[in-house]
Amino acid sequence: MKLQRVLNYAQFLMKDFVEAGDVVVDATAGNGYDTALLAELVGESGHVYAFDVQEQAVEATKRRLNELNLAMRCDVILDGHEQVASYVKEPIKAAVFNLGYLPGADHSIVTKPSTTVAAIEAIIKQLVIGGVIILVIYHGHEGGKEERNQVIDYVSSLPQKKINVLRYEFINQKNDPPFIIALEKIKAYPNE
Ligand SMILES: C[S@@+](CC[C@H](N)C(=O)[O-])C[C@H]1O[C@@H](n2cnc3c(N)ncnc32)[C@H](O)[C@@H]1O
16 A cells, blocks of 8 residues: 555546546646546547647647547647637536646746636536546746646635545655645536
8 A cells, every 4th residue: 555646646536537428628638648548538438628739739649549549539629728618518527637838848838827727617617516627736837836826726715515625745745746636526516
């Protein structure tokens, strides 16, 4: 028995919540690792909507999905996750965000506080009761702490009777290690 590392815990949550037939969102496709895992979990009858603002990330994600024969179950969208409601019309079972920049790419293209919060807010509205939003928060880069703080302020304000908000973090590690925030919708929210 050992404590799960942060990225393992994010994958554990995806595997725990996502079932065949679900509609899910990868809000930050990057190189497509999470998109591919989600595509496996939703099966042939489910669907993944993956977003990224970088052409390079969209291409890398499509390539990975093609190699794994998973492309049919995914839409990889070159647009910001804050536009999620324009593309996803179905109820959402799970969404995953990896905040920060894409390793190996332009480090100045990072997720931003206002669009990240707008996307979380939009996804909560479409999230099924029993659904989850998983945020892996990297905050070591420039602007990372501001984004972390704004996300924490927002999720801390959500009503506890409607959304469970979890923080999973190793608190004695140096160099700003990533941590997880997970939101579980337990009752209709906002008023539906
Ligand atoms: C940490 S990386 C994601 C890593 C990815 N999960 C993977 O498995 O490789 C963050 C990504 O978010 C993207 N991004 C930045 N702003 C965005 C936005 N508004 N909407 C969608 N993606 C965005 C970046 O282009 C970058 O590829």
